[in-house]
Amino acid sequence: MTVLGLLVAFIARSSGGALRRVDGVLEVAGGWPAQLLRWGFPFIGAVAAITLGHVVLGVSWDALTASRTHERAHVRQFERWGVLLLLLYPLAGLLAWLRGGHPYRDNVFECEARAAEGMASCKPTPPRI
Numbered sequence: 001m002t003v004l005g006l007l008v009a010f011i012a013r014s015s016g017g018a019l020r021r022v023d024g025v026l027e028v029a030g031g032w033p034a035q036l037l038r039w040g041f042p043f044i045g046a047v048a049a050i051t052l053g054h055v056v057l058g059v060s061w062d063a064l065t066a067s068r069t070h071e072r073a074h075v076r077q078f079e080r081w082g083v084l085l086l087l088l089y090p091l092a093g094l095l096a097w098l099r100g101g102h103p104y105r106d107n108v109f110e111c112e113a114r115a116a117e118g119m120a121s122c123k124p125t126p127p128r129i
Contacts, residue, residue, distance in 0.1 A: 001078050001085070005055025008033050012057065025075055026055045027064045034059045053078045073116035077109055085109070 009028045013019055017031025037059050040046040048063035049056055051074035058064035064071075078085055093103035101122075104110060111122035 001083055002053030002055055005052030005057070008052060008057060009055055018061075022068070023072075024054065025072070027061075028055065028057045029059070029061045029064055033057050051075055051078065069117045070113045073113035074109070077112070 005026070009017075009019060009026055012028045012031030012033045015032035017034065018029050020027050034057070037047050037050060037057065048060075049058035049067040049071050051057075051071045054075060056064060056067075056071045056075070058067065081088055089107065089109050092109055093107045096106035096108070097103045099106075106122050108122070114122075
């Protein structure tokens with residue numbers, strides 16, 4: 001996943017973005033990928049940052065700083081699950097939705113990242129009847 005992240009970092013850098021290394025993670029702000037983050041994703045909407053292995057892409061340096069703890073939890077998830085996380089993450093969102101929750105907010109991987117920030121983790125959603 002880091003290789004994919006590096007490819008996107010290269011695209012960001014060549015389209016006006018900037019790079020820096022923080023605690024062994026490459027952070028990328030701006031460029032074309034940042035515009036995609038602003039446009040958003042299904043079920044999520046616009047996001048400030050996204051993690052691909054040991055690369056974190058953000059809309060700005062401020063967004064990267066503000067989301068650092070959250071995104072580092074995703075870095076650890078990639079370390080644990082590797083490329084399999086690309087399958088597990090959407091499956092966890094589907095499972096959350098099937099249980100009556102929100103595919104993003106109630107996704108176990110997002111709950112873990114919010115817990116790392118010290119925010120309230122997810123409450124189990126009762127199954128739909």
